[in-house]
Amino acid sequence: MFKIALVPGDGIGPDIIKQAVKVLKAIERPGEIEFEFTEVLAGGTAIDKTGHPLPKESLDICLASDAVLLGAVGGPKWDNLPGDIRPEQALLGLRKGLGVFANLRPAVLFPQLKKASPLKEEIIGEGIDVLVVRELIGGIYFGQRGRDGDRAYDTECYSVPEVERIARVAFDTARKRRRKVTSVDKANILESSRLWRETITHVAEQYPDVELNHMYVDNCAMQLIRNPHQFDVIVTSNMFGDILSDEASMLVGSLGMLPSASLGDTKRGFYEPIHGSAPDIAGQDKANPLATILSVAMMLRYSFDLTHQADMIERAVAQVLEDGYRTADIMENDMKLVGTDKMGDLVVEYL
C-alpha cells in the first residue's frame, strides 16, 4: 500500500491530476499494488482558502506519504501579492520541507513529435535525450537575501556536502544511461562554482567508469542548441538548472510532455510536470495530461520500485502518440484532436 499525496494546485492542476489518478488506479492490483490518495491544498487556491500558500497540515500530509504528485501552482490572480505569500512559496516549501535536493528533468524528444522541435532536422538527428540534474534546495534560491537602503542582495551559497550528494545522484543516474556527466558552473567568476567544480571532480574519482567534463553556463546555453547530442547528464546548481532545464525542454518542442522527479535521501519523491498552471485553459478539458502521467511513471520507478509498471505507462503514452492522438498543444495536421479526459482514458486503455 503506497500513500500518495495529491497536490492539484491551481489552473489546469486539478484537470491533469485527475488523469494521473486514473492511470494509477489502472495499475492497482488488490492485495499487491494499492494506492491511498490524500488530496492537499497548496498554491494560490490555498492562499484563497487559508491565507497561506502551504498550510502546515498540507506539508504534514506530504511528509507522511510515500510520494507527492503536484499539478501546477500559480497564476496572474496571485501575481501582485507580497514576496512571502505567493503561490511559488508552496513549491519552495514542499521542496525544502521534503528535503528533495535532486531534481531530475529529462528532456526527451518523442520521435512522434519531431516536427514540434524548433531545431532543424539535421541537428535533431536520431532524437534528443538529455537529463538535467538540478540541485533543488540550495544556492541562491535559499541563501540569505534582503534590502539595505536602496540596494537589494541575494546569496548564492553551496557547501561541500550539498554538492557531494547532488554529484552522487548525477553519477549514479549516468551509470544507468550513457555514462557521461557534464557539470555546469561559472568557475571563472564565482567562488561557489569553484567549490562546486572541485567537489564534483573529487566525487568523480569514485566513478572511474563515468566520463566527466566541466562547462561554463554561458557555453552550455549555446551547446545545448548547437549539438544537444554531446550531453547525457547535466548536473548544475539550482539557478543554472532552472534556466538550462527550461531551455532544454523547449528544444524538444513539447513542454506538455515533460515530467520531473525530485528526490532526497529516502525513497520519498516529489513529482510534477515541468509546465505551468496555464490558467487560460483551466477547467476546459484542453490541458495535456501526458507530462503528469509521465511523472507518475517516474514515481513508480523511483519511489515504488515498480519498474515494469513505469515502463508500461511510458510505452502506452508512446503508443497513443504513435496512433495519432494529440491534445491541442501538440496538435498537427492529420492528427486526432482529443481533450484532457479522453487523453487520460486513452492511456488507460493502451495499458
Next chain:
Amino acid sequence: MFKIALVPGDGIGPDIIKQAVKVLKAIERPGEIEFEFTEVLAGGTAIDKTGHPLPKESLDICLASDAVLLGAVGGPKWDNLPGDIRPEQALLGLRKGLGVFANLRPAVLFPQLKKASPLKEEIIGEGIDVLVVRELIGGIYFGQRGRDGDRAYDTECYSVPEVERIARVAFDTARKRRRKVTSVDKANILESSRLWRETITHVAEQYPDVELNHMYVDNCAMQLIRNPHQFDVIVTSNMFGDILSDEASMLVGSLGMLPSASLGDTKRGFYEPIHGSAPDIAGQDKANPLATILSVAMMLRYSFDLTHQADMIERAVAQVLEDGYRTADIMENDMKLVGTDKMGDLVVEYL
C-alpha cells in the same frame, strides 16, 4: 583625431585586430577623420610577460583613449592559474576600470547565413534581430564572495541607481529600434530581481512610447528559441545577460559574426567580438575577422558619431557575404573560402 587603444590579447586576437585596423585605416580622411592607435598588453599574454592579466599601464592607456578595441583573451594555457591571475581578470578589470556598465550584444541573423541557424526556417521567418542589453559591472560578478569553512558564497547585489542607468540605455536604444523592452529577472525568487523590476517599471514611466514587459529568466531561455521575433531589446543583469546573450547568439548560427559594444556615462566605449580566443587556429589565417570589423562599426557609431561610416562598414560586410566569400567557420557548399587576411582585404575593397 580619435585615440584607439588596441588590445589584441590571446589566441586569434592579434589576427583579427589586424583586420580591424585595416578597415579603420581605410576610413581615415587626413584632416577630417584620423585615428591614433596604441597597442596594449592584456590577458594571458600579459600574464606571461608581466605576471599580471591587466598591467596598470594598460588600463591607463585605455582610460586615456576614446575607444578600446579588444580581440579576445584566455586559453587553456592559463586555465589552471589561481582565481585572481586568470586572463578573464583582464576583461573584468577593463570593464570595471572603464566604467562601461552597459553591454550591447546584437544577435542578428544575416540573411546570407540563414542556413547556419540551428532553428527551423518557419521560426526564423524574415530573420532574427534581438539586442541584449546586459548590465556589465555589477551583480554577482562583482559582489562579495569567499569561503567559510566548507562553504563558498557569492553575492548578487543591485542598487536603484545601477538599475536606473542600465534601464535608460535599454529604453533609449529601443527608441531607435522597434520600441519594445523585455526586462528579464527572477522576481519570484530573488530580492535583487524585485528591486530590478520595480526600478525598471519606474524608469519606464519616462518612456511612454516604449512598450515594456517583464519575463522570468527561465521562461526567456525558452521564448528565445520558441519565438525570437517577440523580442526587440532584452535588458537584464550581468549573470542572466551572460547566459541569454550567448543563447541568442547561437540562434543566429554564426558566432564569428557578432560584435559587442560596452558603454558607460561618457562616449568612451569598449568594443569586442563576442567569440572567444580560439587558440587552436591562432596565427593560421583561419579566424573570421567580421565580428571584430562589425565591432569597429559599433565604435564608429557609438563613440565617434560616424554613423555614415558605420553604415558603410556594415553594408560592405553584407556585400562580401552576398558575393559568397566565407571564412572556414561559416563555409557552405558553393561558397568561396577565404582566410582572415583576405576577408579583411575584401571588406576594405568593398568600402
